[in-house]
Amino acid sequence: MHRPRRLKAPVTREKLIEAAGEIFAEKGLHGTSIRDITQRAGANVASVNYHFHDKFELYAQVLRRAHEGIVAAMSRPLTAKTPEGRFRELITAMLKSALDPSRPKWQTRVLGRELFQPTPVLDLMYDLVRPTAHRLSQTMGEMRPDLSFQQLTLAAAGVVARAVFHVYHGHLVQRMFPAAPEATPDELIEHVVEFSLAALRGLQAPPACGQNHRPRSCRATAKRRANAAHARRVR
Amino acid sequence: MHRPRRLKAPVTREKLIEAAGEIFAEKGLHGTSIRDITQRAGANVASVNYHFHDKFELYAQVLRRAHEGIVAAMSRPLTAKTPEGRFRELITAMLKSALDPSRPKWQTRVLGRELFQPTPVLDLMYDLVRPTAHRLSQTMGEMRPDLSFQQLTLAAAGVVARAVFHVYHGHLVQRMFPAAPEATPDELIEHVVEFSLAALRGLQAPPACGQNHRPRSCRATAKRRANAAHARRVR
DNA sequence: CGCGCTGTCAAACGCGCGTTTTAAACAACC
DNA sequence: GGTTGTTTAAAACGCGCGTTTGACAGCGCG
Structure with a gap:
């Protein structure tokens, strides 16, 4: 609790994310096993659950x-x-x-x-x-x-x-x-x-607005026109 | 081998394909379990392996x-x-x-x-x-x-x-x-x-063909033009 | 009826999964 | 060196998976 002593190795974390990213991309979340990931990353099976809580948290980090x-x-x-x-x-x-x-x-x-x-x-x-x-x-x-x-x-x-x-x-x-x-x-x-x-x-x-039909789209268009005109004026 | 005696019930097959289709669509091949499918179809776990050889054959039939x-x-x-x-x-x-x-x-x-x-x-x-x-x-x-x-x-x-x-x-x-x-x-x-x-x-x-550049695309275009002209003539 | 065939069912098997446990290796501070 | 906290390693656990088994019911037919 005193000081963040972690000077050594979050390098495993990185290798896990990279390896997981590649395999997740290829086979999807359900088609990928933790053993696949850790093997490609050259790490132990337990490393996923140590660095991330579980498989889903690793997936979220990958995303x-x-x-x-x-x-x-x-x-x-x-x-x-x-x-x-x-x-x-x-x-x-x-x-x-x-x-x-x-x-x-x-x-x-x-x-x-x-x-x-x-x-x-x-x-x-x-x-x-x-x-x-x-x-x-x-x-x-x-x-x-x-x-x-x-x-x-x-x-x-x-x-x-x-x-x-x-x-x-x-x-x-x-x-x-x-x-x-x-x-x-x-x-x-x-x-x-x-x-x-x-x-x-x-x-x-669309047909000119202000007429008797298509009130909704015309209102939106009118607003957009006003905005565009405003932008032109400001510039 | 004598006669196709199957007068009774390939109805389970149909229910399996329908149920499998719905769940495969929702969760994908790996995310779907046979027990999910058979439960929705109101059938037994073994029915998938009886009517289709295995899960993948069922998936193929669904597709x-x-x-x-x-x-x-x-x-x-x-x-x-x-x-x-x-x-x-x-x-x-x-x-x-x-x-x-x-x-x-x-x-x-x-x-x-x-x-x-x-x-x-x-x-x-x-x-x-x-x-x-x-x-x-x-x-x-x-x-x-x-x-x-x-x-x-x-x-x-x-x-x-x-x-x-x-x-x-x-x-x-x-x-x-x-x-x-x-x-x-x-x-x-x-x-x-x-x-x-x-x-x-x-x-x-594209620029007119027969010039000195873009030989490949021009060749293809020329052929297409000829075909189109031919089609017009035929019609 | 006995026989063979089709279809269903509950139970079990073996395996691979995600996860946990336990212990050892390692690095920093006293 | 001893202590403390961090990181790795091996083994095991429990569970759910796909699949198999074996028993059994329905049914056409001799």
């Missing part, structure tokens, strides 16, 4: 570690002047960070699993994606202030879907279109940007 | 059943005359069949799990998506014969991504944009169609 790694790679400020430029920056940040080979691959996968197998730690996943999604829809709203809120949300969700899907299910695309040459990350980014921009430019705005 | 259900719901012929019409039909068929409440929900989920946890039965998933993806990219190619093969493939993959993502990760969209009103299936279909069509119209074709 937290993955979360930190991805957030660190993804939260750079946007510098571009035009909305189009910021849009491109966002897409690039998303995909570059997800595909960055210098970060261990399990960090992306282990979090992606939560999408299908929600454990109590799923909120980390939400916290991870929400700010990016928010910046995305906001940027898109600056480009098309005339679109309805729902149109923007659905469009932004579509862009996120495109990125997430490729990261996690790229192999499926490969198998769906076997004749297609695999796109490089740069080509993919370029395509997502161009595709989305083309769609965004071409989308039809 | 096969889900596969049949979805294929039956999705493989209707396209009747529309214009490519836009057929495009809309395809999107509608994809999402309507995936969200059809008259089909048990586990059929969709249990197959979707294979995307993250590939088991040896994963090929079913590919066979499921490939024909739709093929029809999709072909229809899109008819609308824009000037686009490169890779552009079309990426665009089609984007559309599939949009649909699949919403089916499996709709809850994430809900959490990303909590302020957004949840889109009804019809609104979603409408948006995916309009968004994709707008993008498809706005995409820039």
Whole structure:
């Protein structure tokens, strides 16, 4: 109780998290045994229950570690002047960070699993994606202030879907279109940007508001328009 | 060997597959125990090993059943005359069949799990998506014969991504944009169609071929153009 | 009826799991 | 060196898992 004497070795902790991350990413929480983990980490079976209370706490730590790694790679400020430029920056940040080979691959996968197998730690996943999604829809709203809120949300969700899907299910695309040459990350980014921009430019705005129908969406749109106008004035 | 005497009861088989489908969809292969399944089915523990050889064979049968259900719901012929019409039909068929409440929900989920946890039965998933993806990219190619093969493939993959993502990760969209009103299936279909069509119209074709650069993609594009021209002539 | 076959059931087997226990090795301070 | 607290190691525990067993009921048929 006197002083934190721990000068020696939380190195086992690190090796456990790393090994656990790799195997959890591959086989999931239920498909992974503590003996698998400790064997890969070169540690004893009891080490998991010593350093973490139990298997689930280790799993939670693994997810937290993955979360930190991805957030660190993804939260750079946007510098571009035009909305189009910021849009491109966002897409690039998303995909570059997800595909960055210098970060261990399990960090992306282990979090992606939560999408299908929600454990109590799923909120980390939400916290991870929400700010990016928010910046995305906001940027898109600056480009098309005339679109309805729902149109923007659905469009932004579509862009996120495109990125997430490729990261996690790229192999499926490969198998769906076997004749297609695999796109490089740069080509993919370029395509997502161009595709989305083309769609965004071409989308039809909802009928003018202030009329007799669609009161809810029109109210939201009106507010958004006011906000956009305010932002323009401030800048 | 004389005659198929089985007049009595393969009803337990059915109850097992149904119960197993529900629990597999919820907890995955490793997270589900035979005792869970047999209890929900109102059968004995040994029934799984009697009717199927082991747990994995039951899982395979569950996947096969889900596969049949979805294929039956999705493989209707396209009747529309214009490519836009057929495009809309395809999107509608994809999402309507995936969200059809008259089909048990586990059929969709249990197959979707294979995307993250590939088991040896994963090929079913590919066979499921490939024909739709093929029809999709072909229809899109008819609308824009000037686009490169890779552009079309990426665009089609984007559309599939949009649909699949919403089916499996709709809850994430809900959490990303909590302020957004949840889109009804019809609104979603409408948006995916309009968004994709707008993008498809706005995409820039690659620089004219026959020049000195990009030989591969240009060759493919040239072939596609020839095919499209041929199709037009035949029709 | 006796016989063979199908399907069900309770009970048990063996194994691997997560976890606990116990003791020893180690490092820092007196 | 002795003491104290931290970290590792080996072995064991209890439990739930997938699977197997053996007995038994229903049923068509000679």
